[in-house]
Amino acid sequence: MGVVTSRVGRCLTEPARELRHHSAPYRESNGTANCPALPCAQPQSQGPWEVLTPAVPERPQVERGYVTAQQVYNLLNAEAGEPALHNPNYILILDCRSAERYHGHTDCQTHCHTYKQCHLVTARASLTVLHPELGCLITQGQLQEYSIILLYAEEGHSPVGSEAARLDSPTLQRCFFQLSSLGMDPVILLGGLSAFRRLYPFLCTPRMVLLEPERRALTIYPSEILEGALYQGSAAQAQDYRIIKNLHITHVVNATADSPDAFPSVLRYLRLRLSDDTQQDVGEALPLAARFIAGALQGGGGRVLVHCSLGRGRSSALTLAFLMEHRRWPLCHAYRWLQERRGCAAPNAGFLRQLAVYEERLFGQRLTTLEDIRL
Structure with a gap:
């Protein structure tokens, strides 16, 4: 018994150092209303991206035999098989x-x-x-x-x-x-x-x-990926205002093809109409979602929910893109972090291939072997 973590791949990392890079420009994606550019912690540039230096996630030191409140929250709301x-x-x-x-x-x-x-x-x-x-x-x-x-x-x-x-x-x-x-x-x-x-x-x-x-009859909540900041879940959860209110959500990334933005008058949305298909091109969606999430979290005031239909494939790819770009975690580290907090996260093979390409774009080289992170 205990908290089980998933097996992940090998990856190379270098010591973290001060980082500067350029984010892709934000573009309107929901097709319904103009959405001004969100503030971004990094300078913008029309030139090529600067290579990031990979970093390793810092994990809290917990005494043996203990689990944190966040771990318990995610255990209670785990959705592998049944909630x-x-x-x-x-x-x-x-x-x-x-x-x-x-x-x-x-x-x-x-x-x-x-x-x-x-x-x-x-x-x-x-x-x-x-x-x-x-x-x-x-x-x-x-x-x-x-x-x-x-x-x-x-x-x-x-x-x-x-x-x-x-x-x-x-x-x-x-x-x-x-x-x-x-x-x-x-x-x-x-x-x-x-x-x-x-x-x-x-x-x-x-x-x-x-x-x-x-x-x-109990409500199942989205997984908490970054404490008090970033959540990942399903379309049904994104449409439950009690969940939105209790988690103090301010921004939503909607990655579904047909689920509507439920509360446009009170929440800020990024709409990315994606299908959960291995042929779906997410090359433009990854940096858009990463920048939207980063802008929402800047200053510590926002809370973001990333969702697709079930909160497993498309939403996972977008969450991973944010963790890679704005936490500077290689795909293998980001993937492990996500799976430890949302065990049902499962981006399809096509998304993983494109995330590997995104990793190379961010860090200047491939750091993750995809065969080692596929379940």
């Missing part, structure tokens, strides 16, 4: 706080931001699964059916098993080692519920959501 939240056997979430905190009784209201955010959606009180004295209340076989077992307290940053952790969250530590003794591999939410609730209050609830019909 994870809809699958009762995918993730078991155990709330290791007091019963009063879990249920949101009166004394909980002084600790929760609001009464309606008293536990993480689908979480169960740990006492309903693991009794601190009598042991496991469900069979070891049932526990083994879960791909992930997640534990959380109100807060929590100390290494598992440390004296500080035992003092901060004794129930959580007891559950962790009890599960470990049964052969499980539980993980702990870094920062506890307070860290998750601060970022994703809409995925916290006072209700018990355990049965499959209740789970299937």
Whole structure:
């Protein structure tokens, strides 16, 4: 159990240094209204592009046995096969706080931001699964059916098993080692519920959501590719205003051939009418999307949703183009980063070939072997 990452290809990188390059000029693409050029962090030029120096993504250092709030958000909303939240056997979430905190009784209201955010959606009180004295209340076989077992307290940053952790969250530590003794591999939410609730209050609830019909009524959110900035999802999610509002989306890249821009009066759109076909030419779409996203995120005020029909192929190609150009990540690194956050991301072979050409255009050489990143 645990967070599984995908295999990716080999690539060459050089030490990062100060970068300057020229972006392709922005052109109107939705065919419905004039859209002025967005601000861009890099100088514009009509001449040839300068070669970028590749960089390696900086990953947060997380203690073994912990997962971040963003990882949990993406795990809950994962859409490989079926949405994870809809699958009762995918993730078991155990709330290791007091019963009063879990249920949101009166004394909980002084600790929760609001009464309606008293536990993480689908979480169960740990006492309903693991009794601190009598042991496991469900069979070891049932526990083994879960791909992930997640534990959380109100807060929590100390290494598992440390004296500080035992003092901060004794129930959580007891559950962790009890599960470990049964052969499980539980993980702990870094920062506890307070860290998750601060970022994703809409995925916290006072209700018990355990049965499959209740789970299937839950909203599935787009994957978070860059925390608080860049999201990737489906056309249905882009048309759900509750999702748009909860994620504070300001800009949308619509890569579908026929899904309309749902909220043109309140959001800024880039419309790229693409088909999910290996013969689809995305040579012009890649830099257009990359520049649109970069302009929206400049200054930290915007949030962008990139979508196609299912959020797998066309949207992945556009997201990868942005990560390559504006994060200076070679295709292999960008692809791994994306798949770690959206496991169902799967640009088709034609898109991958064109992304490899784009990589060579950006960095002056091929850095990724496509055969090594194809699943």
